[in-house]
Structures are given as structure tokens and as C-alpha cells.
Amino acid sequence: MKIIKDAMAGTLESSDVLVKVSPSDGPLEVVVKSEVERQFGEQIRRVVADTLARLTINEGVVIVEDKGALDCTIRARLQAAVLRGGAVEGLDWSILQ
Amino acid sequence: MCAELIFYSVVPSEEPGERAEIETFLLRNGLSYDEGIEIFVVGREGRKLVACGGLEQNIVKCVATDPLYRGEHLSLTIVDKVIHLAYERGHSHLFLYTRPNNIAFFAGCGFYPIVEVPGLVTLLENSPIGIRRYCDGLSKSRQPGARIGAAVLNANPFTRGHRYLIEKAAESCDWLHVFVVAEDASLFPYCDRFQLMKSGIEGIARVTLHPGSQYMISRATFSCYFFKEKNVAGDCFTAVDLLVFRQWIAPALGITHRFVGTEPFCRTTGKYNEDMKYWLQADLSAAKPVTVVEIPRIESHDRAISASEVRRLLGTNDFDRIAELVPQTTYDLLSSKYRMKAVGSHTSATA
Known part of the structure; x- marks a missing residue:
């Protein structure tokens, strides 16, 4: 899947996460900023990388502003942002599980 | 609560x-x-x-x-x-x-x-x-040389004065990077200004023309520039725009000199040029200073050529006088696309 326009999902509220995606020509660039970086930074990055891989996102810019969201929230927000900003045809919903 | x-x-x-x-x-x-x-x-x-x-x-x-x-x-x-x-x-x-x-x-x-x-x-x-990403993109256009120039022009529209400035600047540099102000807040839309600049500087060696961006003379960095014709400039805040140039854009391209035309008419642009000497050259930033070079404007009939004069003449449909101030490419576009607009300058002509 390819990101074709700027899009956003989530909020800056506590326990949520704000995800912003935008198109770019270069390779995928992911930036994760988290209030719980020290405890969970690595885990959050794993969830983000895994979710993007399942969505087959290989290019674009993804910015994740985490406010201590649970993994399932991070997944959901990422999926929503990518689906809003992506060129989606015949989505295979099973990849979102 | x-x-x-x-x-x-x-x-x-x-x-x-x-x-x-x-x-x-x-x-x-x-x-x-x-x-x-x-x-x-x-x-x-x-x-x-x-x-x-x-x-x-x-x-x-x-x-x-x-x-x-x-x-x-x-x-x-x-x-x-x-x-x-x-x-x-x-x-x-x-x-x-x-x-x-x-x-x-x-x-x-x-x-x-x-x-x-x-x-x-x-x-x-x-x-x-x-x-950072913007500057990474810019740095792909880096050129070798000890003296690398830059100019940021609105070119609203492109005149013989702009051509002269770019020729003079390019002559004195190993390479010149020229940016067109991207903000669409001027009489001529960005796509026209860019196109006229592109055809207007043809034949000048060692020049790269760059699209403008949010990071230079934009609403974000220098908002009052776009209200200058409403004459509310006052004490315009130019420091942010100039510091972005010095700390980000100049290092990305290795820019050592910034060129501007002298500004006899517009107070806002005049102040911008004055402030440039301070914010680009003074010892106030970890980023290397950029030398400011002011190039005197060329004149036509004892009057400095300026884009604002061209816009004024367009308002009165004085195309004979416009022809003396602008290159052929600008003349052709003004004549074909903006003549009708000028006739009904205060109505909503759709030509």
C-alpha cells in the first residue's frame, strides 16, 4: 500500500497516540516520540514496524506522538492513519487483525 | 472540575x-x-x-x-x-x-x-x-566551490531587473542558487512566477533554480511581507526568516553569500535587506555567517526597474512602458493572460 496524501489519526490525550502519515519519494521514515520512551520505547517501535509491514508500507513519512497508548491502540491508530492517507483498493481486512 | x-x-x-x-x-x-x-x-x-x-x-x-x-x-x-x-x-x-x-x-x-x-x-x-528532511533534499543540489551564492526572489512578475541581479550574482560566484517565493499571496500566482523566472534566466551559466518553500519568505517565516501593499508593515519581524536561512538553508547548500537588489521603493523589503546584514552576518549564531551583497538596481529612463512599477503599469494597461521593463517572455504572458484582468482590475474578471 502507498501513502498518497497527508493524514492523521488519534489524539494527544493521555493513553492515546497521534499518528501522522505523509507521502514521500524516499524510503520509509518512521519517527516515534513517546512519553514512556524509557520504559516502552523499544516495544512501541516493534509494534509500529510490525503494523506498517503488515500494511505493506515501504515509503512515506510516519510520525508517532505517543501518550502512553496500549499496543492495540497504537495498531488501530496507525491503521486508521494509513487507510485515510493511502491508496486503498480491495483491502484485505485480515491483515488488520 | x-x-x-x-x-x-x-x-x-x-x-x-x-x-x-x-x-x-x-x-x-x-x-x-x-x-x-x-x-x-x-x-x-x-x-x-x-x-x-x-x-x-x-x-x-x-x-x-x-x-x-x-x-x-x-x-x-x-x-x-x-x-x-x-x-x-x-x-x-x-x-x-x-x-x-x-x-x-x-x-x-x-x-x-x-x-x-x-x-x-x-x-x-x-x-x-x-x-531536516527539506534540507536533506536541498543538499542534493550542492555544488563545489568556495563562493556559493543565493538569492530569494518573489519576481511578481519577473523583470529585466531580476535578470540583471541574477547575471551579476552568478558572475561573481562559483555557483548561484535561486529560490522563487512559493507563497501564493501575490498578484501573480506561484506557477506563473516560477515559469517566468525559469524562462527569464535561460542562458545564465552556473545557476540552479529551486522551488520556494514554507521555510523562506513564507507566511510562516515572514508573514508581514505579504501585507506590505496594505501598508501595515510597521516594525516587521524579519529575524526568524533570516535565522532559518542562516542556520538551515545556507549550511545545506554551502551558501556563503546572499544577493539582494537595493530597494528604493518598498519599506518592508528595504527593512528586510537592512535586517539581513545583521541576522546573516553578525556574530550571534553557531551557524557560519553569510555575506550579504547588495546589487544596485538597473534603471530605465532614470527610474529603477521594479516589479511593483510593472504592476502599477498593468493597472493602467500601459503595455508600451511595460515592454521596456520586462523580458519578452514576461511581456507575452502579461499581454495574453493579464490584459483583460487589468481592464477590469476591480471587478472579478474571469479571463
Whole structure:
């Protein structure tokens, strides 16, 4: 899947996460900023990388502003942002599980 | 908190009552009302206004929270609502000015500093990598040489004066990078200005023409430039724009010199040129100084050639005089596309 326009999902509220995606020509660039970086930074990055891989996102810019969201929230927000900003045809919903 | 918090948007030009209340609220919080704001988000607890934040296109302005409610996530919530409103309105790349002591709070809202005018104000954007990525892109156009020049032109429209400036600058450099102001707030739209510049500088060696960006002479970095014809320039704030150039753009391209034409007519541009000598050259930044070179304008019939003169002549449809001031390519476009507009300059001609 390819990101074709700027899009956003989530909020800056506590326990949520704000995800912003935008198109770019270069390779995928992911930036994760988290209030719980020290405890969970690595885990959050794993969830983000895994979710993007399942969505087959290989290019674009993804910015994740985490406010201590649970993994399932991070997944959901990422999926929503990518689906809003992506060129989606015949989505295979099973990849979102 | 006793009552529930509600948030909603307010268009100040349509709701004078709300507007007056916001104005009072801002004053109480040490901020003055900004006339450029198109829409606000306000937060109320019951009837009481407790937070607000405004948008002028992609610039977040006048964010304030009642002191009694600070530290309760209300500030974060109001910024979050403003960001969402901006996206809904088609603006995803946002900018914000604040005092340097608020940087930590806005970092929590996803805004990151670009430059700081020490002790005064910081320009932030809603991306941790925005300007860095832009400069990475620019640096692909780096050229070898000890003397690398740059010029940023609005070219509204491109005149023989612009051609002369670029020729002179290119002659004295190993390479010249020219930028066209991208903001669409001038009489001639960006695509026309860029095209005329492109054809206008043909044949000049060692020049790269770059599209403009949000990071130079834009609403975000230098908003009052676009109101100069309304004559409200006053003490224009030029430091942010010039520091972005010195600390980010110049290093990305290895720029050592910046060229400008002398400015005999426009006060805002004149002040910008004067301020440039200070903010680009003075010993005030870790970034290397950039030498400012002013090139005297060429004249036609004892008057300096300027784009504002061309616009004035367009208003009176004086195409004979315009022909003396602009190259053929500009003349052709003005003649074909803007002649009709000029005839009905104050009506909404659709030609």
C-alpha cells in the first residue's frame, strides 16, 4: 500500500497516540516520540514496524506522538492513519487483525 | 472540575460576541488578538471561557489557557483540537510561534523548534523532521566551490531587473542558487512566477533554480511581507526568516553569500535587506555567517526597474512602458493572460 496524501489519526490525550502519515519519494521514515520512551520505547517501535509491514508500507513519512497508548491502540491508530492517507483498493481486512 | 468541558469552533468574523469574549480572554492571559485568525477553537466549562487557540491558514496562533486550569491537560486538549481542525481545513504542515520558555509544553503537542530568536521567540513546526528532511533534499543540489551564492526572489512578475541581479550574482560566484517565493499571496500566482523566472534566466551559466518553500519568505517565516501593499508593515519581524536561512538553508547548500537588489521603493523589503546584514552576518549564531551583497538596481529612463512599477503599469494597461521593463517572455504572458484582468482590475474578471 502507498501513502498518497497527508493524514492523521488519534489524539494527544493521555493513553492515546497521534499518528501522522505523509507521502514521500524516499524510503520509509518512521519517527516515534513517546512519553514512556524509557520504559516502552523499544516495544512501541516493534509494534509500529510490525503494523506498517503488515500494511505493506515501504515509503512515506510516519510520525508517532505517543501518550502512553496500549499496543492495540497504537495498531488501530496507525491503521486508521494509513487507510485515510493511502491508496486503498480491495483491502484485505485480515491483515488488520 | 464541576461542569463538563465543551469545545467548539468559532469564526470570529461571523460571531462578534464570541470574538469580543476571546479578545478579553487573550488580554487577560497576556496575548493580543491577531486579526489574521480565521477560526478559533474555544473551550468552555459551563458558560466560562477557559481555553482557546486560533488558526490563520497553517499557522497556530493565540493559544491560551485560563491559569486556574493549567496542568490539567486542558492546554494539551485545546492544541489537539486546533491540530484536528487544521487537518480538516486541509493544513497538515503547521507552524507556531511561542516564547522560548514554552518549548517543552509544545514538544508534548508534537511541535518542534526550528529556530529561536534568543530570549524572544521560537518558531516551531508540527514535525520532528520537517526542516531536516527539506534540507536533506536541498543538499542534493550542492555544488563545489568556495563562493556559493543565493538569492530569494518573489519576481511578481519577473523583470529585466531580476535578470540583471541574477547575471551579476552568478558572475561573481562559483555557483548561484535561486529560490522563487512559493507563497501564493501575490498578484501573480506561484506557477506563473516560477515559469517566468525559469524562462527569464535561460542562458545564465552556473545557476540552479529551486522551488520556494514554507521555510523562506513564507507566511510562516515572514508573514508581514505579504501585507506590505496594505501598508501595515510597521516594525516587521524579519529575524526568524533570516535565522532559518542562516542556520538551515545556507549550511545545506554551502551558501556563503546572499544577493539582494537595493530597494528604493518598498519599506518592508528595504527593512528586510537592512535586517539581513545583521541576522546573516553578525556574530550571534553557531551557524557560519553569510555575506550579504547588495546589487544596485538597473534603471530605465532614470527610474529603477521594479516589479511593483510593472504592476502599477498593468493597472493602467500601459503595455508600451511595460515592454521596456520586462523580458519578452514576461511581456507575452502579461499581454495574453493579464490584459483583460487589468481592464477590469476591480471587478472579478474571469479571463
